[in-house]
């Protein structure tokens with residue numbers, strides 16, 4: 336395996352942590368090159384990509400990743416020589432991966448938790464069926480495209496890091512039938528986006544619409560706030576916070592479920608988390624079946640006490 | 652307005668699922684229509700009802716028991732049921748499946764042009780969400796995915812979609828492949844009359860030969876990926892459950908502290 340292209344996720348010009356995780360994973364498969372869609376990255380960003388092992392940063396300017404078919408052509412132009420292409424799995428990159436695979440004959444696995452080389456072929460691991468099964472998949476095609484989930488590889492700088500050369504790739508992007516009529520950015524909170532957060536504290540119907548304790552606990556633990564579908568349907572919190580099979584799939588080191596019953600749709604989006612803690616009044620709530628630590632109790636009593644104890648511990 | 656909806660036969664989410672020889676094992680009793688495809692059927696029915704004219708086709712690809720998926724769609728009110736069934740399709744990856752669906756769509760489209768193909772946002776058993784894109788590319792039609800709202804006028808489809816970082820409005824000319832999310836609508840319940848009629852309604856069955864497809868293009872042999880190992884995840888070990896008698900919050904905090912998580 337020689338060249339492994341990594342589609343770099345960046346926000347406000349900064350490289351995201353999942354992008355560094357993807358570069359770390361790419362190093363175990365070959366020599367990473369970073370693919371950057373958008374304006375030329377800052378020197379700091381390029382240095383950081385080099386530090387995590389990218390030998391080159393290939394920039395495709397003016398590439399709008401919003402329309403999958405255009406983004407796929409851009410990524411394709413910057414990864415022609417690559418044996419594998421790694422992306423962070425999101426709804427948008429899954430479409431890019433699909434288009435790129437059709438254009439190149441590559442095999443694709445998305446939502447992978449990792450990948451390794453076995454006899455010269457990429458094999459991926461992932462969980463399926465609401466995270467109740469572990470599956471290993473071999474990519475038979477000559478080119479492999481892997482969508483990886485955030486938080487599945489520990490990002491570490493390369494041992495022998497060099498400076499990454501920045502290369503401009505020019506490509507004519509195709510006209511598309513699809514037209515972007517309007518884009519309304521979603522307000523981002525200060526904490527990491529849900530999918531990337533190392534800790535997620537979620538509230539469900541049991542919060543009765545009061546997210547203050549859930550937010551407080553998330554803040555103390557340095558995490559993001561999640562929610563169940565019932566809570567977003569009630570309008571208690573916006574849709575972007577929804578965890579589950581039709582919302583965001585999360586795999587944080589710690590997931591705290593407060594007043595969430597643990598319906599199969601919800602579990603499918605969080606069951607692969609590292610440690611799961613839940614607070615629920617109903618001793619028979621299904622969430623307890625998958626919780627490392629479960630409290631049968633009222634979240635309005637349990638959360639404040641837990642926060643107090645954590646603060647006390649930190650002060651001591 | 653002529654719309655084709657793709658529906659997938661999936662195991663009941665609440666039931667046990669397993670793998671045999673790298674493939675998902677399903678049993679006829681516990682299988683049904685993929686829950687998220689109900690939103691696709693609903694979207695199609697609503698568009699036709701609003702237009703005051705039109706027809707809805709439901710199409711499924713799969714073994715003999717997959718017919719349950721189109722029967723469910725008939726119960727909901729679609730006009731025609733299509734079932735592509737051929738042993739050579741077994742083990743297809745998303746690209747093989749998209750080829751088969753595209754060939755069936757073209758066959759219907761040639762009889763009389765379709766305006767839309769509507770799919771669910773994902774199959775809850777596999778959940779890769781790749782099929783709508785692969786199908787649009789295969790057909791070379793417009794692609795509008797993850798619609799939480801869909802409207803059609805003047806030969807154009809317009810959708811809204813909610814991504815993690817933005818709310819988008821996208822438009823594209825017909826014919827288009829549209830995938831709808833579970834936010835798009837509230838699927839109706841089948842009524843008694845339709846349930847009775849669905850039992851007797853004819854289902855058109857096509858083989859690869861009927862679609863002019865070479866078996867070598869699809870199936871396990873053409874698949875670009877192979878499941879080499881699958882095993883059920885063991886339940887979490889050493890689970891603790893405490894009942895709050897006044898200090899469970901402290902216990903919870905101590906658990907996190909001990910684990911280095913707080």
Ligand SMILES: Cc1cc2nc3c(=O)[nH]c(=O)nc-3n(C[C@H](O)[C@H](O)[C@H](O)COP(=O)(O)OP(=O)(O)OC[C@H]3O[C@@H](n4cnc5c(N)ncnc54)[C@H](O)[C@@H]3O)c2cc1C
Nearest residue numbers: 539540541563564579580581582594595596600601616634
């Ligand atoms: C097609 C489809 C897709 C879906 N996708 C998703 C998805 O992606 N994500 C998702 O979350 N859901 C999804 N759902 C909905 C899902 O099936 C459940 O309805 C939902 O997850 C339930 O939310 P909940 O746990 O907050 O509410 P409930 O099931 O009502 O549970 C509330 C829990 O709170 C507990 N409680 C109440 N008060 C307190 C208190 N004071 N302290 C502690 N505990 C308390 C109760 O004991 C109960 O267990 C989907 C459904 C469908 C049909």
